Structure formats: C-alpha cells, structure tokens
Amino acid sequence: MDKKNIGIGLIGLGVIGGKVAGVLLERGESLSEEVGQPIILRKIKVLEQDLSRPQAQEMEPHLFTTDEDEFFNTPGMDIVIELIGGEEPALTYQKKALLAGKHVITANKEIIAKHGAELAAMAQKQNVSLSYEAAVGGGIPLIMPFKRDLVANEIKGIYAIINGTTNYLLTSMSREDVDFASALKQAQKLGYAEADPKNDIEGIDSKYKLAILASLAFRSRIHPDDIYCEGVSRLSSRDFRYAKEMGYVIKLLALAKQSDGSIEVRVHPVCLPEDDFLAKVDGVYNAILVEGDLIGKVTFLGEGAGPLPTSSAVIADVVQVARDIVLGTVCRPVSRLQLDKKIKKMSEIVTRYFIRMNIADSAGVLAQIAKVLGDNNISIASAIQKEADEETKTAEIVIMTHPSPEKGIIQAVDELNRLDAVKEVNNFIRVEV
Amino acid sequence: MDKKNIGIGLIGLGVIGGKVAGVLLERGESLSEEVGQPIILRKIKVLEQDLSRPQAQEMEPHLFTTDEDEFFNTPGMDIVIELIGGEEPALTYQKKALLAGKHVITANKEIIAKHGAELAAMAQKQNVSLSYEAAVGGGIPLIMPFKRDLVANEIKGIYAIINGTTNYLLTSMSREDVDFASALKQAQKLGYAEADPKNDIEGIDSKYKLAILASLAFRSRIHPDDIYCEGVSRLSSRDFRYAKEMGYVIKLLALAKQSDGSIEVRVHPVCLPEDDFLAKVDGVYNAILVEGDLIGKVTFLGEGAGPLPTSSAVIADVVQVARDIVLGTVCRPVSRLQLDKKIKKMSEIVTRYFIRMNIADSAGVLAQIAKVLGDNNISIASAIQKEADEETKTAEIVIMTHPSPEKGIIQAVDELNRLDAVKEVNNFIRVEV
Numbered sequence: 029m030d031k032k033n034i035g036i037g038l039i040g041l042g043v044i045g046g047k048v049a050g051v052l053l054e055r056g057e058s059l060s061e062e063v064g065q066p067i068i069l070r071k072i073k074v075l076e077q078d079l080s081r082p083q084a085q086e087m088e089p090h091l092f093t094t095d096e097d098e099f100f101n102t103p104g105m106d107i108v109i110e111l112i113g114g115e116e117p118a119l120t121y122q123k124k125a126l127l128a129g130k131h132v133i134t135a136n137k138e139i140i141a142k143h144g145a146e147l148a149a150m151a152q153k154q155n156v157s158l159s160y161e162a163a164v165g166g167g168i169p170l171i172m173p174f175k176r177d178l179v180a181n182e183i184k185g186i187y188a189i190i191n192g193t194t195n196y197l198l199t200s201m202s203r204e205d206v207d208f209a210s211a212l213k214q215a216q217k218l219g220y221a222e223a224d225p226k227n228d229i230e231g232i233d234s235k236y237k238l239a240i241l242a243s244l245a246f247r248s249r250i251h252p253d254d255i256y257c258e259g260v261s262r263l264s265s266r267d268f269r270y271a272k273e274m275g276y277v278i279k280l281l282a283l284a285k286q287s288d289g290s291i292e293v294r295v296h297p298v299c300l301p302e303d304d305f306l307a308k309v310d311g312v313y314n315a316i317l318v319e320g321d322l323i324g325k326v327t328f329l330g331e332g333a334g335p336l337p338t339s340s341a342v343i344a345d346v347v348q349v350a351r352d353i354v355l356g357t358v359c360r361p362v363s364r365l366q367l368d369k370k371i372k373k374m375s376e377i378v379t380r381y382f383i384r385m386n387i388a389d390s391a392g393v394l395a396q397i398a399k400v401l402g403d404n405n406i407s408i409a410s411a412i413q414k415e416a417d418e419e420t421k422t423a424e425i426v427i428m429t430h431p432s433p434e435k436g437i438i439q440a441v442d443e444l445n446r447l448d449a450v451k452e453v454n455n456f457i458r459v460e461v
Numbered sequence: 462m463d464k465k466n467i468g469i470g471l472i473g474l475g476v477i478g479g480k481v482a483g484v485l486l487e488r489g490e491s492l493s494e495e496v497g498q499p500i501i502l503r504k505i506k507v508l509e510q511d512l513s514r515p516q517a518q519e520m521e522p523h524l525f526t527t528d529e530d531e532f533f534n535t536p537g538m539d540i541v542i543e544l545i546g547g548e549e550p551a552l553t554y555q556k557k558a559l560l561a562g563k564h565v566i567t568a569n570k571e572i573i574a575k576h577g578a579e580l581a582a583m584a585q586k587q588n589v590s591l592s593y594e595a596a597v598g599g600g601i602p603l604i605m606p607f608k609r610d611l612v613a614n615e616i617k618g619i620y621a622i623i624n625g626t627t628n629y630l631l632t633s634m635s636r637e638d639v640d641f642a643s644a645l646k647q648a649q650k651l652g653y654a655e656a657d658p659k660n661d662i663e664g665i666d667s668k669y670k671l672a673i674l675a676s677l678a679f680r681s682r683i684h685p686d687d688i689y690c691e692g693v694s695r696l697s698s699r700d701f702r703y704a705k706e707m708g709y710v711i712k713l714l715a716l717a718k719q720s721d722g723s724i725e726v727r728v729h730p731v732c733l734p735e736d737d738f739l740a741k742v743d744g745v746y747n748a749i750l751v752e753g754d755l756i757g758k759v760t761f762l763g764e765g766a767g768p769l770p771t772s773s774a775v776i777a778d779v780v781q782v783a784r785d786i787v788l789g790t791v792c793r794p795v796s797r798l799q800l801d802k803k804i805k806k807m808s809e810i811v812t813r814y815f816i817r818m819n820i821a822d823s824a825g826v827l828a829q830i831a832k833v834l835g836d837n838n839i840s841i842a843s844a845i846q847k848e849a850d851e852e853t854k855t856a857e858i859v860i861m862t863h864p865s866p867e868k869g870i871i872q873a874v875d876e877l878n879r880l881d882a883v884k885e886v887n888n889f890i891r892v893e894v
Contacts, residue, residue: 051613051755055613059612059613062612161610166756167753167755167756167757167759168756168759169602169606169609169610169611169759172605172606172609172610173602173605173606176605176777176780176781177594177602177605177774177777178602178773178777179492179495179776179777179780180484180488180492180772180773180776180777180780181773305741305762308738308741320600320773321769322484322600322769322770322772322773322776323599323600323601323763323764323769323770323773324600324763324764324767324769324770325763325764326600326601326602326761326762326763326764327760327761327762327763328759328760328761328762329738329759329760329761329762330756330757330758330759330760331756331757331758331759334757336754336755336756336757337755337756337757339613339755340610340611340613340614340753340755340756341610343612343613343755344609344610344611344612344613347609347612347613348609355788355790356790357788357789357790
C-alpha cells in the first residue's frame with residue numbers, strides 16, 4: 029500500500045484547538061502507528077490575535093495562516109477539523125471543506141444539531157465523512173456507541189445530565205443551600221460558568237446535545253426547535269430543601285423517550301429519587317443513561333467538557349477517519365431515517381409533579397387547593413405543609429402528585445394562582461424515575 | 462455494488478446463542494438495512510439435547526446440524542459466531558473457522574484471555590477479523606471504545622467491578638449483614654450464582670476479563686497467569702461491619718495500573734471510600750472506570766451479563782463485520798504491541814491495608830502490635846478496638862494503615878500471628894482510592 033501521508037488542517041486555536049494541535053504534534057508518531065500511515069498537521073487557520081497565544085509561540089510559524097483561501101488551498105490536506113464553535117463562520121467553513129472533498133471533524137454541537145442532516149448529505153454526496161464525537165459529552169464515547177455498539181437495540185430512552193455548568197450550579201445549591209444568583213457568581217469566579225452563561229443555564233447547550241443524541245438513537249431527525257426547553261434559573265434553594273425532605277434531588281435533565289412510534293424530547297429541571305444513579309452525579313460531571321430493549325440500562329459517565337477530554341474525542345475521530353482513508357473506505361452506509369415519528373406536544377406528556385406554593389394561613393385553604401387539583405384529575409401523592417410565618421400570615425405547602433397530564437397541571441396551576449388563598453405558585457418541577 | 466448476502470453460522474444454542482439466533486431472525490430486515498446487504502443466519506451447530514429447547518422448536522429444522530463437518534461446509538457462511546463458552550471444543554472451532562477464512566465473533570472471555578494473541582495473529586494472516594465485544598461487560602461497549610474512542614490516550618488505569626455474581630453477593634453481605642455462605646446460598650436460589658460458583662467467587666472470571674481489557678489498554682499482552690487473583694470467599698460480615706464504621710465499602714475489584722513503564726494487574730477484594738463512585742455500584746451491575754491522560758476518568762456502567770445484553774454486543778460485532786465485508790475492508794491495521802512492559806510482582810505494590818484481628822484482652826497488647834507494625838515501617842492511620850468478650854477474654858481490633866509495601870504487610874501479618882497476645886489475624890483487605 030502506498031505510504032501516503034494523511035494531512036490535517038485545523039480551524040481554530042482556542043483552548044480546544046490549541047490542545048488538539050498539541051496532541052497531533054506531540055503524539056504524531058504513536059497516532060501514525062495506530063493508523064498505519066503518517067498523520068501530518070499541515071495548516072492551522074487562526075485569527076490575528078491567536079498568534080500571540082503561548083501555544084502559537086511554541087509551534088512553527090509556517091503552520092499558521094489567517095487567510096481563508098490560503099488555508100483551503102493547502103496541498104495534501106485530507107481532513108479539516110473545525111474547532112471555532114458557534115454558527116458562523118463555522119458552518120461556511122465546514123461546507124467549503126466538504127465541497128472541496130475533505131473529511132470534516134468538528135466539536136460544534138450547535139451546527140450538528142441544526143444542520144447535521146444537511147451536512148451529512150453533502151458529505152455522503154462527496155464521498156467523505158462527517159464526524160462529531162466531541163460534540164456531545166467531551167471525551168465520553170457516545171456518538172460511535174450509538175452508531176455501532178447499540179445498533180441491535182430499539183432505543184427506548186435517553187436520560188442525560190449533559191451540561192457541566194448547570195450540574196455544578198445545582199450541586200452547589202443543593203450542598204450549600206444557596207440561591208441561584210450566588211451559586212452562579214461563585215461558579216463564574218471559579219471558571220465553571222462563563223461571563224455570559226445564557227446557553228448553559230437556559231438549557232440551550234443541553235438541547236443541542238440532546239437533538240444530536242436523539243436523532244442518532246431514534247434514527248430520526250430531531251431539530252433543536254422540536255425540543256421543549258426550560259433552564260435552571262427559576263430554581264430556588266427552597267425547592268432543593270423540600271425536594272430533599274421528600275427524598276429527591278433536583279437535576280437539569282435532557283430526556284428523550286420513544287414509545288408507540290411517538291417521541292418525547294425535553295430539557296428541564298427534574299426531581300430524581302435520591303437513590304437513582306443520575307441523582308448521585310455531582311459537580312461538572314456528565315452522565316448519559318441509555319435504555320435499549322436488549323442492553324437494558326447502560327450509563328456513560330465522565331467529564332463532559334474541557335480541552336483535554338474534548339481533544340481525546342477529536343483525535344479519536346482523526347484516527348478513525350485516517351484508518352478509513354488508508355483502507356480506501358471512507359463513506360460508510362447511512363442508516364435509512366425513519367422520518368414518520370411523531371413528536372409529542374408538551375401538553376400530552378404525563379409525569380409526576382412537585383408543586384411549591386405560598387398560601388394564606390387560614391382555615392379551608394388546603395381543601396380549596398385539593399378541590400382544584402381534583403377537578404383537574406390530579407391526585408396528591410404526598411404533601412408537606414410548614415408552620416406559618418407569624419408576620420406575613422402565610423404558609424408554604426409542597427405537593428407531590430401522582431402521574432398527571434401536563435395539560436391538567438398547567439390548567440390547575442393557573443386556577444390555583446387565581447385563588448385568593450394562594451399567594452403564589454412558586455414553582456413546579458417534573459419528577460422522573 | 463453486488464448485493465451479496467452475508468451468511469452467518471452460529472455455534473451453540475444455549476441461553477446466549479438462543480437469544481442471538483432469535484435477534485438475527487426477528488430483526489434480520491433492520492440489521493440488513495444497517496449493513497446495506499442482507500444478513501442471513503445459515504446454520505446453527507447444536508448438541509443433540511439442544512434440539513428439544515423451546516427456541517429450537519420455533520426455528521426451521523433445516524437451520525440445525527449436530528455435525529461439525531456439515532456445519533463448517535455450509536456454503537456462503539462468512540461469519541462464525543462461537544457461543545458455547547469454555548476452552549474446548551470452542552478453541553478448536555474458532556481456529557477451524559479462521560483457517561477456513563471466516564470472520565469469528567465470540568463472547569468467550571476464557572479463550573480470548575488465554576489465546577487472544579494467537580487467534581488475532583491467525584485472523585490477521587487469513588485477512589479476516591476476530592471480534593469479542595461480548596466477552597467483557599455484556600452489552601456495555603468496552604472493546605471498541607478501547608480500540609477506537611480512547612486511542613489518543615495514554616491509559617493510566619482501569620478499575621472495574623466486572624463480575625455480577627460477586628457484586629451481588631457482596632451487596633447482600635453488606636446490606637443484610639449475612640455471612641458469605643448464606644449470601645451464596647441465597648444467590649444460587651435466585652439464579653444469580655451458579656451451582657458451581659468457583660469461577661465467579663474465586664475471581665477467575667474477573668481475571669479473564671481484566672486480561673482482555675489490560676492487553677487492549679496498555680497495547681500489551683497480559684496473560685491471565687500474570688494477574689494476581691484472590692476471591693471473595695474469605696470475607697466475613699465482620700469485615701463489612703468494620704469497614705462501614707470506617708467509611709468504606711468492600712468490593713471485588715479488577716485493577717490495572719500503568720506507571721513508569723511498569724504495570725500492576727490484580728483482582729482482589731478492596732475497601733473503597735463510601736463516596737467513591739464504584740462503591741455505589743450495587744447488585745449484578747458492572748462498572749468499568751478507565752483513567753486516561755486526556756479523558757480523565759470515564760466510567761461505563763450497565764448489566765454485565767445475561768442473554769439480552771450479551772446478544773446486543775454480539776449483534777453489534779455482526780453489524781460491524783458485515784459492514785466491513787460490504788466495504789471490502791475487513792482487516793484493520795493492528796497496533797504494534799509494546800511487549801517490553803514489566804509486570805510488577807505483588808510484593809512490590811504499595812497500598813493501604815485494613816487489618817482485622819482477634820487479640821487477648823490484656824494490658825500491653827496494642828503496644829506489641831504497634832511495635833510489629835512499626836518495625837516493618839507500617840504506620841497506623843486509624844484503629845477501632847471493640848470492648849472485649851467477657852467469656853473468651855478476647856477483643857477485636859481493626860487497623861487501617863497508611864500506604865505500605867505489600868512485602869512489609871505480609872511480613873508483619875506473619876509476625877503478628879506469632880505473637881501470643883494475637884489470637885488470629887482474621888483478614889487483611891487492600892484499600893484503593
């Protein structure tokens with residue numbers, strides 16, 4: 029076999045890109061051995077300001093270009109790794125690479141979630157591959173297990189804690205009994221939350237990742253817009269305290285379930301029983317539980333982000349694609365999509381609910397609340413009522429319901445809020461088991 | 462591309478074989494879609510007595526043969542799946558299949574652990590593949606993640622609870638405060654332990670699995686005989702009680718570590734801190750923690766055995782091999798083995814120890830014990846001494862040491878046993894964190 033070099037082009041020299049470049053340069057020899065032919069980093073597309081980074085200083089200057097055309101015209105570049113993140117210009121770069129017949133590897137969850145189907149079709153047409161193991165769960169192997177190891181299974185569900193920042197925040201709130209704002213401030217100080225934390229705390233990051241996993245698991249096309257999404261910012265330390273009292277832990281869960289040809293996909297805070305395995309996943313860790321009809325429940329746990337784990341996944345893709353190039357077989361058959369699956373409306377889901385409200389401390393209030401719930405076919409599983417606050421003459425009550433349709437809960441919460449005796453329904457959190 | 466059928470031959474119709482045959486027949490269409498060409502189960506090699514099994518009754522009689530020659534002469538058989546277990550005749554069958562140019566898929570951990578290197582070399586020579594995802598961890602993806610997803614990493618360690626039977630037993634002993642014999646009896650009654658439980662409870666099954674994983678992880682050749690192995694039968698409910706008091710949980714751990722070019726591989730009971738993730742893995746579940754220099758710690762958790770999960774892994778291999786056949790590329794490059802790695806002798810390892818002993822209830826005993834430990838350079842981290850038994854005039858003492866060389870511990874235990882004041886050193890358990 030011809031000992032042709034396999035050339036890599038890298039777009040982006042941020043924390044992830046810098047690490048990937050470092051691994052490609054430092055471990056070039058052992059990676060080449062894994063592949064059977066030399067792997068060569070040929071060119072890195074950078075921004076002017078990247079050139080002053082310490083990583084850039086350590087590398088040969090001829091590796092860098094700030095010029096898009098120069099980058100794409102680099103000779104002998106078989107694989108393009110896009111690591112700049114965000115939608116543009118990353119999408120344009122990926123398309124340009126695919127159209128030029130180059131294999132694309134990316135960690136860009138937003139692009140794969142929104143445009144994955146289009147890009148995969150382009151890659152297929154060009155007889156090249158599109159790989160994105162690093163887009164979900166950092167270094168935790170997830171994409172390839174879905175594409176290969178779980179392929180005999182009908183996937184019943186995915187239950188995932190898939191955003192390290194929010195899991196860190198919720199762990200702090202639970203352990204230290206602090207409110208959301210102070211937990212966020214602390215996390216930002218320690219570098220676990222970004223200055224603009226919107227994508228993480230509003231569940232958008234989780235939504236992108238769930239769209240990718242659910243599309244693979246259900247051999248379907250789940251767009252981020254199909255996913256109900258609710259963040260963590262309205263959680264208060266009181267929710268955590270009451271949940272704990274009832275034996276529950278609050279987590280931000282990305283959930284996808286399939287039954288009878290219809291799919292549920294949603295990201296929102298949930299109460300999990302404290303002895304549930306996912307309830308024990310704390311701090312910045314990610315955990316992804318996959319339920320299949322043959323495997324039962326398999327859980328993947330690890331650091332879901334960070335330059336080192338992410339570079340591990342990117343390099344795994346590089347080795348895989350390079351091996352396929354060596355073997356002359358890059359374009360694997362694509363599973364036929366089942367596009368007829370119905371996505372359930374949020375109003376159709378059925379689950380248990382944790383409802384916390386402030387009520388007037390007077391006779392007959394509980395009866396009024398129970399009547400509203402009963403009228404909406406919601407039955408109470410348990411309740412906690414705390415002694416009233418002398419000053420404000422209000423009491424707090426938390427109700428855990430039996431499984432009820434979301435539609436009924438929304439209606440009931442609305443009616444409860446209109447009762448004179450109910451000061452406010454402070455929160456309701458879905459319960460998953 | 463020619464729409465050639467891909468033919469499968471199956472050896473064995475036990476609980477696993479029966480399920481694999483069922484999946485191949487029932488999901489033939491969707492599996493064929495995954496592969497791009499039809500997958501056909503052509504022949505099943507059975508024993509006379511298998512023919513009366515309910516599964517056999519449901520399948521077409523022409524599928525079966527009890528004749529070895531007839532089986533191997535089946536036309537159009539590309540892949541042979543061996544699912545009879547044990548060393549012979551399974552090994553002979555696998556070799557026969559490879560020499561006939563057939564791809565081999567197996568769940569046989571004993572054969573892969575003992576003869577994997579030889580079989581892989583045979584497969585390589587014949588330009589066919591040898592796959593064994595089902596040999597370790599049932600349906601949990603492990604073999605392919607090591608071969609592909611973690612390939613950029615230098616693997617530092619594997620810490621695995623990898624035998625469901627022993628984990629079930631130890632969970633019972635811990636929860637129900639029962640002794641080993643009664644836990645085993647109960648597990649046998651419930652079908653979680655075999656009538657002859659030797660392979661499980663003496664750690665042999667774990668040893669085979671660790672040999673396979675460590676060989677992959679360290680790109681080396683770890684033979685089961687290289688692995689120190691100690692089972693769980695000498696654990697008593699008293700060990701669990703004291704460990705708990707000190708904040709530890711007892712598990713059977715399969716452990717492989719690599720540092721400075723030398724390797725530790727061992728299977729034995731350990732004390733794990735109760736907040737350690739592996740300490741929380743209960744019942745028949747398996748958990749495999751892999752530590753790599755890039756990924757950090759990634760844990761795979763799931764049911765490690767049973768016909769459904771195991772068939773999931775076997776079928777994943779079938780699909781992978783069939784895809785490679787379709788693409789005309791079955792023999793992937795094999796990583797160069799690093800055979801110069803030294804395996805540490807057990808006497809060279811350093812860890813912490815939990816030592817439980819019965820002592821005479823008289824003055825100065827603790828001083829004598831402390832002197833023996835001190836003379837062997839073992840320092841005490843904590844100790845529990847219980848009030849003496851009035852009748853026997855003995856007391857029980859449990860000592861947790863700081864990290865100490867195994868050599869010193871063996872020497873110290875020997876010396877302690879020779880002290881008049883020490884009735885017996887009942888147990889010592891290594892501590893891993």
